[in-house]
Amino acid sequence: MTTVAGALQPVRYRAFDKLGKPLIGGRVEAYQGGGTTVTKDTYADPMMIAKNTWPVVLDDVGSASIYISGDYYIRVLDANGQLIEEGDGIADAQSVAVAVVAAGSGGTSNLESRVSDLESQVDDLQTQYNSLNDSFNNYKTTNDAALVTLNTNLTTAIANAISTQNSAMLAAVDALRVDTNNKLAGLQIKVGGLYFTESSANPASELGYGTWSRVAEGKAVVGLSTVPTDPAWTKTVAGTFGEYDHTLTLAEIPNHNHDVQEYAGTNSSGIHINSGTGGGASGTKTGSSGSGGSHNNVQPSYVVNVWKRTA
Numbered sequence: 140m141t142t143v144a145g146a147l148q149p150v151r152y153r154a155f156d157k158l159g160k161p162l163i164g165g166r167v168e169a170y171q172g173g174g175t176t177v178t179k180d181t182y183a184d185p186m187m188i189a190k191n192t193w194p195v196v197l198d199d200v201g202s203a204s205i206y207i208s209g210d211y212y213i214r215v216l217d218a219n220g221q222l223i224e225e226g227d228g229i230a231d232a233q234s235v236a237v238a239v240v241a242a243g244s245g246g247t248s249n250l251e252s253r254v255s256d257l258e259s260q261v262d263d264l265q266t267q268y269n270s271l272n273d274s275f276n277n278y279k280t281t282n283d284a285a286l287v288t289l290n291t292n293l294t295t296a297i298a299n300a301i302s303t304q305n306s307a308m309l310a311a312v313d314a315l316r317v318d319t320n321n322k323l324a325g326l327q328i329k330v331g332g333l334y335f336t337e338s339s340a341n342p343a344s345e346l347g348y349g350t351w352s353r354v355a356e357g358k359a360v361v362g363l364s365t366v367p368t369d370p371a372w373t374k375t376v377a378g379t380f381g382e383y384d385h386t387l388t389l390a391e392i393p394n395h396n397h398d399v400q401e402y403a404g405t406n407s408s409g410i411h412i413n414s415g416t417g418g419g420a421s422g423t424k425t426g427s428s429g430s431g432g433s434h435n436n437v438q439p440s441y442v443v444n445v446w447k448r449t450a
Contacts, residue, residue: 153202154215156223159275161201164218166194172210174227182206207231224267228256333360334446342446350450359440384433 154162171177183189183204194216195203207229214225327348328334334342334351342351358381364373372380 151202152205157271159271162197163199163201165197166216168194168214170212172212172228174212226260328448330448332448335443337443339444349448351446352449354447355445385436386433
């Protein structure tokens with residue numbers, strides 16, 4: 140006798156909804172076979188010690204321990220009472236074996252009819268399975284496509300937001316740079332302006348702009364005058380005047396007199412007095428002093444480099 144292997148059956152019965160998801164909270168109704176409405180017990184163990192409640196309520200993974208004995212009409216419903224699937228002529232292995240023996244010995248059981256019913260039920264179950272599988276695949280395909288679209292849209296939205304933000308930031312930075320440059324330009328010494336410094340380096344190397352030439356070398360800087368009574372040389376911008384040393388001219392010497400005491404003859408101071416008769420005039424002069432040299436004409440000063448911006 141050849142031994143054949145049998146298919147591994149689930150330890151617990153599990154049911155699924157039409158989308159292939161576990162039938163959580165669903166219920167299994169068992170009736171006498173033949174499409175009747177007569178309830179029939181199922182069991183929680185193969186020894187039929189503990190009966191299940193009727194109907195059997197499925198747990199949080201859509202499963203339950205269900206053992207049957209005899210011929211059944213089974214209806215599977217969801218938690219809302221909607222029919223998921225049903226089948227008639229469902230029997231345990233022992234009942235099928237008994238039916239086979241009875242048929243082989245001329246019993247009244249119609250084995251061929253029962254097998255045909257079982258095959259029909261298998262076909263129906265296969266059709267239901269295929270339908271559920273197609274629904275699941277369609278659902279998965281639709282949702283996968285939706286997820287891809289969502290991910291693409293989200294990625295695009297994020298990229299656009301970042302691009303917009305970057306553009307706004309760059310525009311703000313450019314505006315700030317232009318504003319800063321304008322303000323810095325406003326702080327620059329204008330063409331014709333003067334730059335005073337102790338450094339002898341050309342200001343272009345220190346300030347970073349402009350063309351410069353050294354001016355007012357050895358000269359004090361005087362403000363332009365608009366006062367009518369001030370000298371004419373204070374009325375011309377960039378005019379030069381004045382001198383380091385000056386020798387007074389006769390016109391610049393204040394009008395003054397020297398006191399002279401007259402003596403007969405020559406006095407001890409060397410002053411000679413002419414004397415005469417007949418009322419003639421007599422002339423006198425003092426001795427000379429001084430060298431006629433020039434004098435320093437410069438106020439106390441502090442020397443710096445003076446540069447003029449020419450471009």
